[in-house]
Each structure stands twice: as structure tokens, then as C-alpha cells.
Amino acid sequence: MKHKEMLKFLKSYPQFTEEYEKTRLKMQFGREIIELRRKRGISQQELAERVNTKRNNISRVERGEQNLTIGTMYRLVNALGEKLFITASGNDVIKLSETSRNLLEKLQEKTKMSKEQIVEEALKTMYIKMLEQVDFENIWLHEEYELSEIGVG
Numbered sequence: 246m247k248h249k250e251m252l253k254f255l256k257s258y259p260q261f262t263e264e265y266e267k268t269r270l271k272m273q274f275g276r277e278i279i280e281l282r283r284k285r286g287i288s289q290q291e292l293a294e295r296v297n298t299k300r301n302n303i304s305r306v307e308r309g310e311q312n313l314t315i316g317t318m319y320r321l322v323n324a325l326g327e328k329l330f331i332t333a334s335g336n337d338v339i340k341l342s343e344t345s346r347n348l349l350e351k352l353q354e355k356t357k358m359s360k361e362q363i364v365e366e367a368l369k370t371m372y373i374k375m376l377e378q379v380d381f382e383n384i385w386l387h388e389e390y391e392l393s394e395i396g397v398g
Contacts (some may be wrong), residue, residue: 268376271309271310271311271312271313272309274306275306275307276307276309276349278292278306278307278325279307280319281325281326281327285326287325290303292325296317296324315329315331336391349363
């Protein structure tokens with residue numbers, strides 16, 4: 246049995262699915278801590294000192310093996326100069342670069358719009374520009390092209 250088939254089979258059991266999701270989230274958080282730490286040139290030891298713990302605890306966090314409280318997650322992220330963001334609807338979360346975050350904040354100040362409104366307007370504008378560039382006459386002449394292939398519809 247292939248890995249994907251085995252995973253699909255195991256996910257049919259609610260208890261497995263719950264544990265799998267918990268592990269996936271811990272591993273994802275650990276990867277993000279590694280990324281932030283390396284980006285800032287901080288060792289595991291230095292991060293451990295900043296949050297008053299041992300280096301091996303940081304190692305376990307980064308491997309996704311440590312159960313964490315929200316307080317611990319906050320201290321780790323804060324020690325790396327970031328903000329902790331937790332949401333129940335994680336599918337709507339988008340990581341932005343520092344440059345993009347700064348631009349978004351400037352747009353908020355100038356327009357008095359929420360971040361969500363700014364993103365919505367930007368997406369609408371981009372979509373309209375994309376439609377303006379599509380050669381619909383050519384598409385209608387060649388029936389093998391479907392609108393879904395160009396992201397319309």
C-alpha cells in the first residue's frame with residue numbers, strides 16, 4: 246500500500262485524524278520558528294535564553310515534538326520579533342513579507358479601509374485587468390479552449 250493510500254485509510258478513523266492534525270500543526274509551528282530564527286541569525290541556544298528555557302526544549306519545538314501552551318508560543322514568537330496570530334479559520338490566513346505588511350499598513354492609514362477591504366479591492370482590480378488582456382475573440386474561434394483554462398467562470 247502506498248503512503249497516500251495508507252494515509253487516506255488511516256484518516257477514515259476520527260481518532261487518528263485528530264492526532265494527525267495536532268502533529269501537523271506542531272510541526273508547522275516548528276518549521277516557522279526555524280525559519281524566523283535562521284532569518285534573524287539566532288541560534289537555538291540564544292532563543293532558549295530569550296525565553297528562559299533550555300536549548301533542547303527549542304529543539305523539540307522545532308521538530309514538532311513539544312506540546313505548547315499559547316503563552317509559550319507567544320513568548321517564542323515575540324522573542325523572534327513577530328506577533329502570534331491564531332485563528333479558527335486558518336484557511337484565510339496569508340503570510341505577507343515585511344514589505345507587503347508595511348504597504349498594507351500605509352494603505353490602511355491613507356484609505357481608512359480594513360486590511361480585508363484593501364485585499365478585496367486589489368484582487369478585483371487584478372481580475373478586471375486580467376480579463377481586459379484576454380483575447381476572447383480568439384477563444385471563441387477555437388472551441389478546444391474552455392474559460393476555466395484561463396481562470397474565468
